[in-house]
Amino acid sequence: MAANVSSVVEDPALVEKRRKQIVAAATYLFAKQGFYRTTIKDIALRAGISYGVVYLYVKEKEDVLLLVLEQVINAYAAEIPKAMAGVTDPLDRLVRAVDAYCRVVDKHRAATVLAYRSTKSLASARRQVIQNLETDTNEFITAAIRECINAGLVRNVNVDVLTYQFVLAAHGWALKGWHLKSRLALEAYIAANLDIILTGILTPAGALRLAELADAEHFPVPGLSHPGLCP
Numbered sequence: 742m743a744a745n746v747s748s749v750v751e752d753p754a755l756v757e758k759r760r761k762q763i764v765a766a767a768t769y770l771f772a773k774q775g776f777y778r779t780t781i782k783d784i785a786l787r788a789g790i791s792y793g794v795v796y797l798y799v800k801e802k803e804d805v806l807l808l809v810l811e812q813v814i815n816a817y818a819a820e821i822p823k824a825m826a827g828v829t830d831p832l833d834r835l836v837r838a839v840d841a842y843c844r845v846v847d848k849h850r851a852a853t854v855l856a857y858r859s860t861k862s863l864a865s866a867r868r869q870v871i872q873n874l875e876t877d878t879n880e881f882i883t884a885a886i887r888e889c890i891n892a893g894l895v896r897n898v899n900v901d902v903l904t905y906q907f908v909l910a911a912h913g914w915a916l917k918g919w920h921l922k923s924r925l926a927l928e929a930y931i932a933a934n935l936d937i938i939l940t941g942i943l944t945p946a947g948a949l950r951l952a953e954l955a956d957a958e959h960f961p962v963p964g965l966s967h968p969g970l971c972p
Contacts, residue, residue: 745807745867746799746800750797756798759794759797760798760808762790763788763790763795763798763808764812766785767784768852768855769787771809771855772852775859779802781802784805806859806863807863810852810863810871811871812849813845814874814878816845817842818878821838821842821878825837825841825885830950831889831891831894832892834885835882835886835888836962839911842907843911843930844927844931846911846914846915856871857916882904883900883901886904893944893947894950896943896944911934928962951965
């Protein structure tokens, strides 16, 4: 995690352990009271370590914010390919990529909100790092969309726009969770978004293929049959 943040401590295992503590505490505090109102002392107290120890692993508060944002993007980069591994059908790969993205957002709701709220607090070079990491991660979805288009399962649409339709739908679970979580479960949210988005882009062959996938034993999105029939 975070080659862009230096540490006085040289033991990689210890650095990872302490930074996980620091990131967990900072994520909670940044989400609750904001980046600017949170101090390193607050983070240390929440993490259960001394104020001085924090500075062995980061130089400044902005380092901590970078670590928080990198953590969630690294989770996307790890979980999305894992969900797609061994899957060859283009539409199945796309559905699994979107499903995995939404599930990572669910695990990192506070950090996802922080990415919208506090990325601007990073220095320009570091902000660009986060944007580049996000673009690289989104490429999993972009590539899956292109595969579907080439296979005749998805219409020839603007791939960049469609990629961010899926990304923004996933982020919506965190950004509007105060409203959504009282009305439906994560699985239903994923199925509803896929139903709505896929309705507008699948070819007849794609709709047929999705119906076939939905009947498969290990399909990851229960409740999704084919566009227009999602409960």
